[in-house]
Amino acid sequence: MGSTSSERTDLQKAFNTSPGLEDESAVEIIRREDFSDVTFMLEFHHPMMAKAAKPGQFVIVIPQEHGERIPLTIADFDRKKGTVTLVIQAVGKTTKEMQQTCHRGTPLFGVVGPMGTPSHIGNNKKVVCVGGGLGVAPVFPQARAFKESGAYVIGVIGFRNKELVFWEEKFRKYCDEFIICSDDGSVGIKGLVTDGIKLALKKHTDIDEVVAIGPPIMMKACAETTRPANIKTTVSLNPIMVDGTGMCGGCRVKIGEGIKFACVDGPDFDGHQVDFDDLMNRLKRFNEDEKKALERWSVSCRIRGKEAPPTGPRL
């Protein structure tokens, strides 16, 4: 049905060289970069996934055999090189362990994706792409896609301070206007991303859409900022997930009057409809267990640290 032979060989080739598909090898990390004490970037080789990935989608990673399935947004993908990039913030046991153990050459036990409904890029003429802290990474592919579709892109990114800034240049490249904010004023304007949004709204009265990604509290504030002017505002929700295929309902979120499963119906939703308080409550579901796991892991690291200090290059 209308596929050219070059397309066929293309996909077949991607299929043949994608890990866990035609060959049995695990997904292997090919590059790591540390952005700060808590934020790092991992790149892995998976041609099939790089080919399929679209802005707004995520993967689920199981770092090791006893590990948890954790969702991470696809922060970048390179179809030519066949690579997929994740940016991770070390917040708890799994992500801290990944920060310690994941280097170039480290195999990941499982990676599945892309998951979720891709972001709607559409025919917007003017958009604001907002990334708060780590959120800069997941909003990047959307900013790029908007730019490539011909839209006028205003980038607003915010960090707590200068030390935490990453991907500034990479992001700026796809923006027609660019605003960077910091809580302490050590870089860009002193203020929150909502201040950046306000600046943009003041200057432009014809903004079609605001896309905001970051911690729930930030996305809530962004949605409140755009609500009076009734500007379409899309946010990407990050509830606790298990399968990521719609099978468990653990990721359910309240959107307007209804319940949606973020992993298949989202993760992008209309920010003006999202019940953020509900989301923030549900993120506390396993707080006690998470604390226990992190403490136990930290203790085991200290014990192991005494016996054998971690060696090997940190790439």
Add this chain to the structure above:
Amino acid sequence: MAKKKTIRTIPQERTPIAHQDPGKRIKNFDEVALGYGLEDALNESERCLMCPETQCIPGCPVSIDIPGFIAKITAKDYRGAYDVLTQSNLLPAICGRVCPQEDQCEGLCTVGDTLEPVAIGRLERWIGDMAISEGWSNIPYREPNGFRIGIVGSGPAGIACAADMAKAGCDVTVFEAFHKPGGVLRYGIPEFRLPNAVIDAEIDALSKLGVRIKCNTLVGRLFTLEQMRNEMGFDAVFVGTGAGYPSFMDIPGESLNGVLSANELLTRCNLMHAGEFPDYDTPLHLGQRIAVIGSGNTAMDAMRVCLRLGAANVHCVYRRTRNESPARVEEIDHAEEEGVEFHWLAAPVEILGDDQNNVRGMRCIRMELGEPDESGRCRPVPVQGSEFEFEADMIVYAIGTNANPIIGQTSKLKLNKWGYLATDDTLATSMAGVYAGGDIVTGGATVILAMGAGRKAASSMKKYLGIRDTDSLHSTEIDDTITTLFGIDTREKNFARVRIA
């Protein structure tokens, strides 16, 4: 030849099966029903009357020759019994454990009119287990025919379809979204009812047929069905992605922490080993007084898992009565023995939380049975003014599932009005060369029905590809009235097919 058996001459008592003691078993995940020994099986096989007009076979969704395999047991030809079984059922060790036999074969057994019916399921399991321990498998030699088949989902429907296609000489690849194959058999049904070793053995048998299983592959998102048929070069595709998508009730309080679906609870425990947290990283945060809503197999499994993980009190809240419960009778009995408390004729109307947004209980209403509904079961009707509070620190929903949306979102396949994949009688979907079966077509059903659908689809796929189907058992049920065309069997389409490399 033995004398003709009559209802008076056969062993009157159904041969009991050994069980782990309830007090002991709620502390472990080992299998509850221990299975027959040789003497038990021989004794039970004697109870089959070998009716000339069999009642039991029509009760079996895949038409196993039941007296046939039991006769082989009586004759001590166990391998022969296995061969008879596997003509129709590829997974006897699994189906013997999880089929609702009382509603199927055993429910129609002639012996059951007077005595307890023959324990067909237990005999099936016994043979299935023997095959695993003896390493039997029936791998016919087939010339590779060059057809490439893609199977989406590794539940019973996908497994059955894959096996049949591989046996026909096709090159078969199964794609599974999870990191382990098996579908509900793996993530849903717990170890004490269906040990992982049994699933592993059946999956292993599939690999021996040359089937490749690719886990961590979300079809629809990593590649679409259209791409499978076109660029990736699959000559035919079977979709068996299961029902998934658990239902909630849309009552206040459902997003409180401590409210979850049985699917989530079971996946965390069975697939992710939450019971071994923190040795495994996935938490569950088990409650101490747990209410499970619903009374199907899923509810029973959820409750019995909770008991084994150490919950002090586990309650089942169901809006109908025990008689209408969709669960297998044995599972309800086992749950009861293990200390589950049943609250029939009650349903929640609101979930109640504390100031930390954790569940503290629910408000329920009493029900009474009214007129039968379309399903033939009595409709539960709320009793006005009968509301009461029920204390619980964890509430588990086991009230069924809806269609998983991913395939619908990512392909042009036609869906029916409930969102399940629409198929015709041959299980063909609206896309040429794409077939579907199991829960994604019917909604939540049973293992044997899913398997039967996988086999039926395989039979249709073979016809579609022009592979001669020697499996008459299944081709007859899907055959149209016209079986010959110009004197040539329509099933033999290969005379007309030119394969382009």
